[in-house]
Structure formats: C-alpha cells, structure tokens
Amino acid sequence: MSSTPSLPDLASTDVVTLTQAVCDIPSVSGDEAVLADAVEAALSGFAHLEVLRDGDAVIARTRLGRDARVVVAGHLDTVPIRDNLPTRRRNESGELWGRGTVDMKGGVAVALHLAARLTEPAKDVTWVFYDNEEVDGDRNGLGRVARHHPDWLEADFAVLGEPSNGNIEGGCNGTLRAEVRLTGRTAHSARAWMGQNAIHDAADVLARLAAYEPAEIEVEGLVYREGLNAVGITGGVAGNMIPPECTVTVNYRFAPDKTPDQAFAHVREVLPGYEVTLTDAAPAARPGLEHPVAQDFVAAVSAVTGGAPRPKYGWTDVARFSALGIPAVNFGPGDPNLAHADDERVPTDQITAAAAALGAWLSPTTEEST
C-alpha cells in the first residue's frame, strides 16, 4: 500500500531540508491537494496555531491579542515539472536544484519553519499557503480566500515570499494589455493597388514602440522601471490576399504612480489616432514602506542581509494585498530570473538567511526599531 506524502516534523527539521521536502511533493497548479493536505497536517499539531482551510488554501494563525497582525503568505503551486524533480542538493555549490526551489517553495518552507517555532511571536501572525498563483488570475487562491473569508486576511502588513534574492522588493509594477487594430482593405495581391495593406500600416505602430523610452519613476524612494512592448502581432488572410487587418498586442508595465486608467491613457498617447482597446489590466502596488511595521521589517532584514529595499518590476500578489488596503512587500529566497526555468535552483544560504531575518523580526526578543 502506498503512503500519503507528508512533511517532516516542522519544529525539528532544518529549513533547507524542509524546502527540499516541500519541493518533492509535486503541486503543479490545479494539483495542489496532496501538498495542501500535507501542509495542513504538519501545522495541525501545534497548540499556538488555529488552522483554517478553503479549497487548497491553508491558513494558520496565532491569536495572542498583539497590537499588530502581519500576514506571511506564499503560494503552494508551481509551473509544470520539466524533468527537474525530485530536487537535487549540490553541496559543492551550496545550491538546491529543482522545480519550485525558487518559485516559491523556499519561501513556503521558511514560513512553515517559523510558523511552528514562533509559539509566541511579537506580532500576531497569519500564515497563508495558497493555490493557483501560476495560472489565470480568476483561479488565484489568495483572491478566492479574500472573497470567501476577507476576515482571514485582515492585517497591518503583509510579506509575500516571492523570490527576491533575499532582498525586500517593495510594491510592484502594474500591467495592462491592449490591442492595436489596423484596418485596411482587401484585394487580390496581383492587383495590390486596389487594396490597402493593414500589415504595412503597422510599421508606424511598431516604430513608435521600438523608439519608446520607458520611464523610471520614483515612488516612496524606490525607482520603478517601466516597459511598453509589443508582445504579439497577427495579420493576413491568405498568401495571395492584401491583408485587411492587423492586430498588435501591447503590454505596458507601469509604475505604482499610475492607476490602470492613467496607464491606458498613456498608451493611447504613445499611439495617437490608432484604434486601441484595453483587454486586461492589473493595478500596481505602492511599496508601503512608510508604515511603522514595514520599517521595522526593513530594519530586521537589513540587519541580516545588509541590503536596502528595491522595487519589484514584475506583477505579484502583493497587489492583491494592496487592493485590500494592506501594505505588502516581496521577500523570499531565490533569483526571480530563474523562476520557471528548467535549471531552477536556489542558494541554500538564501533560505537560511530569509528564515533568520523573518524570525528576528517576529521574535519577541527583537527590539522594535524606532
């Protein structure tokens, strides 16, 4: 008979071994149930934690009546496995290789490790482990919990364990997609002068995008680098027809100084006179580092890593917290450039450093920063 996969005892296992164990229970988006069961079981033995569940999201929280409550969150799912599980530990390079080691089971393991050990944290903590982050936003487990149980997420500040090389990456750029539609007039290509070539008409659109110089925008002391790019183009009916239509799909990554509406207005300014349709947008998140709890966290991390907060360029679920009115930052082990890569791998000392920094911040012995 086969045994149900389980995690080792959280209180006695080192955080790197725990990361490896979390990675070795596969949990591609939509198939997180086995890992969610293991996480729920591993957390249920601790008297200081109340464990809750919604679908494949597991929440564990202290209820100590502290002045402040923080959320520490991480998603359980990964992108598809590419022959890169089980994990392999390379002691000579100090790395752990395999799917999820970066995005983001290192962050999940740090949270599980601390959830078990911090029996009397200085702040009340809600540990959130959720499903379906790597797929369409409407399936996102954090979004679902926010809809089903908004009270479960109430907090003064949130830390999302997305890979950030162990630095604090504040807020995130927003993102929108829009379609630029060129309309011509078809004709047989042997009599091209009777038509109007919509693909040729796209030349100016692409030239404007190629010449566009993205802005660098400072928000709360962090400099966000924007980007405006064609991410798709399609046109043409048949090999002997003048194309009557061409559509350019544009992606704009915009800094947290703009709402999605303002960002779309900017895209229309860059492409004046063109038919531009917004297809989807996700708001940016301000870094939120002005909050005293956030400054406290920055000091704790800086004491361990020596690093200062940076901006996050990619869109992450910190924007969901931001939309709930909760300042949030990204903080987790792993290089985001290796997320989703076949050679995904994390330096194990980033995992232990993240656990040390987060633990120092939440431990009752930590002095509050001024």
Add this chain to the structure above:
Amino acid sequence: MSSTPSLPDLASTDVVTLTQAVCDIPSVSGDEAVLADAVEAALSGFAHLEVLRDGDAVIARTRLGRDARVVVAGHLDTVPIRDNLPTRRRNESGELWGRGTVDMKGGVAVALHLAARLTEPAKDVTWVFYDNEEVDGDRNGLGRVARHHPDWLEADFAVLGEPSNGNIEGGCNGTLRAEVRLTGRTAHSARAWMGQNAIHDAADVLARLAAYEPAEIEVEGLVYREGLNAVGITGGVAGNMIPPECTVTVNYRFAPDKTPDQAFAHVREVLPGYEVTLTDAAPAARPGLEHPVAQDFVAAVSAVTGGAPRPKYGWTDVARFSALGIPAVNFGPGDPNLAHADDERVPTDQITAAAAALGAWLSPTTEEST
C-alpha cells in the same frame, strides 16, 4: 430514378444557354467527374473530333494535318458554391449570375460551342477541359496531362479562356512567397531590457515594404505592374513575454522580364541584411505575341472587340504553357475582379463576342493577317 446530368446538343444550342447549362452542373475542385463525364459525352458524337481523357480532364482534337495547331483550354472546376447556383439570367441587365459564370465556365462554353461547330478549322485545334485549377498547383489537371501525355498538348500557340473581359491578356506576372524572419531574445516583459523584441525589429521591414514603389515593366509592348506586399505576419509567445521571433510573409508579383531566381534576388535587395527564405515560386509568362499565329489571333479579336492586348497581372496557367515552350494568352468573357465573388456574374454579350472572335480566327474563311 435520377438522371445523369448532361449538356444540351452542342451544335444546336446558343452559347449563352450552353454557359448556363455548364454552370448548373456543379464542379467544385475535386468534384469535377460529373461535369467531365457530361463534357466527354457531349463531344463524343462528332466525327471530326478525337476525344481523349485523363482523370477528369477531357481533350478533343482535330487531326486535319494543318500547318499550325493551337490549344484552346479551360478549367472545369470552380471555387465552392456560396448559395449562388443554379444560375439566374437577368435579361434586363443582360447578365448571367452564378458560380462559374466568370471563372470560367463562360470560356468553357465558348470552347465547347466552337469545338462542335468548327468541323474544318483553318488550324488544327486541341480543345482542353481540365480539373483542379482552383487548388494547390500539384493537383492541377493541366499539369497532370502535361506529365502523363505531353504529346496531347503539343501546339504552336495556346488560348486560355480565363476571364479577361473579352480582351486578350498576354502572359502573366510570376509570383513568389518568402518569409522574413526576425530573431530576438525572450525575457519576461516585466524585465524587457533583458530581451530583444523581435516584433519591434519588424518595424523596419514593414516600413521598407510600405515605402516600396512597385515597378511597371514593359515586355513585348505590354506593361506589367508589379507588387511587393506583406501578406502575413506572426509573432509573440505569451502576453507577458518579450517575443523572440517574428515572421513576415511577403508576396512578390513580378513581371515576365524576370526568372523566379532574379525575382527572389530583388526581394533580398529590398530587405538587405534580413533572413529571407523563399517558400514557393511560380514563373511569369511572356506574352508571346510576336508569334505569327498570335498576331493572327490579335487581329481577329480586335476586329470583333476593337481592343488591344493588355498584360495579365495575376498568375494563370498560361505560365504552364509558357514552361512547355508554347506562347499563350488569356482570353475569355467575364471581369476577373468578380471571380470567386458571391455576386459572380457575366455580361452575356461578352460570351457571344468571345465566341465570335475565336470562331472568326479559327474559321477557314478567315483571311490570314499579314
């Protein structure tokens, strides 16, 4: 019991009624057998004709030992029917409406009409009715006959009954397609500066095509108008990825002064430094109007229509005759701009005029032009 569709007696039916009868036997490419059977049966009653068959191609020829032999050819197939059969005759406008009336059962009916009536033509005539012209070139019935029975097509000159508004349209432009491939480097679109956007790189290719001024080239007294167009474009991997590749499909319609190799070299000159791959090419055909038999034909048509030869812009099967060393022209009733259209229709007087001109040329009473 259902009767097998048949054509009316060729010798006693007027050519417009015959056109209608030919159109009303559906013969979409690949389904020409019923019409081919009817054509074979209708031609088989005449002692002056030898009737041959290859697949759904029917050939009827005189064997009078004349000094010259000409081919008069037309394809039996049409593009798909779009609720435009049976044909409708509109006497008030003098038009016959319906699929095939233009492309090219008018030309087929003219040939059937004359094949039956010209029992002793001034030149030996090979009447060719073939299948699968409207589909991929490798299925073309004329090409198949040329491979299976090259002797059946031997001639000094060929007239192809493709719609030309009753004018002689000499030769045809060639056509080639090529792919221009831009190669960039992918990256997450939140960190666009780490990649290179291949769609943006297509801006210059499209600008060059948009600015290109197609040549007008005189060949044997006819001016061929060329065209160089993007007919397709595709690029992009995902809405959050810098596209690593973009492909522009280009169609060049080139005058009969160029071989396909020379035409492709020209495309490469227009797009210097780009990766350009030839995907397919069909040679142009020179008008061949310098041949005495051709001049004879031009004079006969001019006597009826008053018109002078023009160039053919589109590619037609005259290029197949040209490749066999047989000068060939397009000559048939119908406006080529209405070919394949839902409102395909032909003025009936173009049908009778085409029959009169072709009949005059081939009749023994015609004086040879000098």
